[in-house]
Amino acid sequence: MNFQDALDYSSIELKSSSNQQRQKSEQLISKRSSLLPPSTSIRRHASLAVDNPSQQLTARKGSSSKRGSVAMEQIKKIDLDEVYSVFKQLGTGRFGYVKLAEHKQSKANIAIKFFPRPQIKQSDFVREYNFSFFLSAHANIIDTYDGMFQTNDDSAFFFVQEFCPHASLREAVEASPGGIGETAVKEILSKVLSAVEFMHNENLVHRNLKAENILIFDKTNYSRVKITDFGLTRKIDSTVKYLEYVTSYHAPELCETVVNEVLTVKYSIDVWALAIIFYYCLKGRFPWQKATIMCKPYWEWEQWLKRKSPSLPKRWDAFSDKSLKLFKKCFTPKAKDRWSVKDMRKLIVKEKLLKQPKSENADEYVYYPEETSKSDKKVDESKAPKKRSLIQQWINTTLNTMAEISEQVVSARDE
Numbered sequence: 001m002n003f004q005d006a007l008d009y010s011s012i013e014l015k016s017s018s019n020q021q022r023q024k025s026e027q028l029i030s031k032r033s034s035l036l037p038p039s040t041s042i043r044r045h046a047s048l049a050v051d052n053p054s055q056q057l058t059a060r061k062g063s064s065s066k067r068g069s070v071a072m073e074q075i076k077k078i079d080l081d082e083v084y085s086v087f088k089q090l091g092t093g094r095f096g097y098v099k100l101a102e103h104k105q106s107k108a109n110i111a112i113k114f115f116p117r118p119q120i121k122q123s124d125f126v127r128e129y130n131f132s133f134f135l136s137a138h139a140n141i142i143d144t145y146d147g148m149f150q151t152n153d154d155s156a157f158f159f160v161q162e163f164c165p166h167a168s169l170r171e172a173v174e175a176s177p178g179g180i181g182e183t184a185v186k187e188i189l190s191k192v193l194s195a196v197e198f199m200h201n202e203n204l205v206h207r208n209l210k211a212e213n214i215l216i217f218d219k220t221n222y223s224r225v226k227i228t229d230f231g232l233t234r235k236i237d238s239t240v241k242y243l244e245y246v247t248s249y250h251a252p253e254l255c256e257t258v259v260n261e262v263l264t265v266k267y268s269i270d271v272w273a274l275a276i277i278f279y280y281c282l283k284g285r286f287p288w289q290k291a292t293i294m295c296k297p298y299w300e301w302e303q304w305l306k307r308k309s310p311s312l313p314k315r316w317d318a319f320s321d322k323s324l325k326l327f328k329k330c331f332t333p334k335a336k337d338r339w340s341v342k343d344m345r346k347l348i349v350k351e352k353l354l355k356q357p358k359s360e361n362a363d364e365y366v367y368y369p370e371e372t373s374k375s376d377k378k379v380d381e382s383k384a385p386k387k388r389s390l391i392q393q394w395i396n397t398t399l400n401t402m403a404e405i406s407e408q409v410v411s412a413r414d415e
C-alpha cells in the first residue's frame with residue numbers, strides 16, 4: 001500500500017455505500033477510539049512518522065492499542081531539511097502555523113503544523129497532538145501521523161498531517177457570496193456533524209469550530225470533508241479560562257467575558273458554532289457579529305425568540321420552517337436547552353432548508369443599510385411605529401446595560 005492508498009484507506013471507513021457497512025465501521029471506530037489518551041500522554045514510537053508516513057499511518061489504522069505513556073519526556077529532535085522539503089505556508093493561527101512540505105523518502109505531500117517555542121508550552125503541544133492523532137480514526141477528521149517532534153534548533157515543536165490540496169469552507173463560502181446552496185450544505189454539514197458527533201460521543205468538545213477549520217478535499221461534490229485544529233479541544237465538564245477574544249461563532253455565554261473567572265466546557269458550545277456555520281453556508285454571511293444584546297441583529301433575534309417582538313427580522317426570511325426550528329433550538333441563550341449534534345444532523349440531512357432559490361434582493365443586511373423602494377414605502381409606513389418602538393426598546397436595553405456596567409465599574413473602583 002503506498003502513501004496515497006493509505007490516505008484513501010483512512011477515508012473508506014465511513015464512506016462505504018451501504019448503511020450496514022457504515023454502521024459496522026462506526027462501531028469499529030468507536031471501539032478503537034474509546035482508548036483516548038489523558039491530556040498529557042506521550043507516544044513512544046515517534047520515529048516512524050519520519051521514516052515513512054505511509055507505513056506508520058497504516059500501522060495506526062490497524063493498531064488496536066492507542067494509549068501512550070503518561071510521563072512527560074524529551075520530544076525527539078529532527079533535522080527538518082533532512083527529512084522534508086518545506087514549501088509555502090498554508091495557514092496561520094494564534095497557536096502556530098501550517099506549512100506544505102514533501103516527505104523526501106516517499107515524495108508525498110504533507111502538512112506540518114509548527115508550534116513556535118517558547119511561546120507554546122510543551123503540554124499544550126502534546127495535548128493537541130494527542131487529540132489530533134487519536135481522533136484521526138474518523139473519516140471526517142484530518143489524519144495526523146504518528147509522532148511528535150521538535151526542530152534541531154529548538155525553535156518549534158511540530159507534527160505531521162495529511163495535506164488538503166483545496167481550500168477551507170471559508171474560501172468556498174467567500175467564492176459564493178449568496179451562500180453555497182442547499183445541496184452543498186447538506187453534503188458538507190452531514191460530514192462535519194458526523195465528526196463532531198463522534199467527538200461528543202468520546203466526551204470531547206472541539207471548542208473552535210469555524211469555517212476555516214473545515215477542510216474541503218474535493219470541490220466538485222464535497223465527498224471528502226474533514227475538520228481540523230484540536231488546539232482548544234477539552235473533555236466535557238472540564239474548566240477553562242474565558243478566551244480573550246470573541247468571534248461570530250461564540251455562544252452568548254462565551255461573550256460575557258469575566259476576568260479571572262472560569263467556564264465549564266459543554267457540548268452546547270459546539271452546537272451554537274455549528275448553527276452559525278449552517279447559517280453562514282446558506283446565506284454567505286454571519287447572522288451577527290457577536291451574540292450580545294449590544295449587537296442589534298442578535299438582540300432582535302432574542303426579542304423574537306422570547307416573543308417580545310412579533311415579527312422575525314427579514315434576514316431569516318429565506319429559511320424553511322424546519323431550518324428556523326433548528327435555529328430556535330440551537331440559538332437559545334439557555335445552553336442546557338440546546339439541541340444535540342445528532343438532532344441537527346437528522347434535520348439537515350432530511351429536511352428542506354431554504355424556502356426558495358435565493359434571489360439577489362431577497363437578502364437584507366447584516367452590515368448593510370437597507371434600501372427601500374417607493375412601492376415598499378406604503379407597507380413600511382404602516383409598520384413604522386412597531387419598528388420604531390423596537391429600535392427604541394433596543395436603545396433602552398443598551399443604555400440600561402451600559403448604565404449597569406458603569407455602576408459596577410464605579411463601585412469596583414470605590415472598593
Ligand SMILES: Nc1ncnc2c1ncn2[C@@H]1O[C@H](COP(=O)(O)OP(=O)(O)OP(=O)(O)O)[C@@H](O)[C@H]1O
Pocket residue numbers: 090091092093094095096097098111113142161162163164165168208212213215228229231
Ligand atoms: N492539513 C492541512 N492542509 C491544508 N491546509 C491546512 C491544513 N491544516 C491547516 N491548514 C490551514 O491552516 C490554517 C491554520 O491551521 P490551524 O487552524 O490548525 O492553526 P491554529 O494556529 O490552531 O489556528 P487557530 O488560531 O484557528 O486556532 C487552517 O485554517 C487551514 O486553512
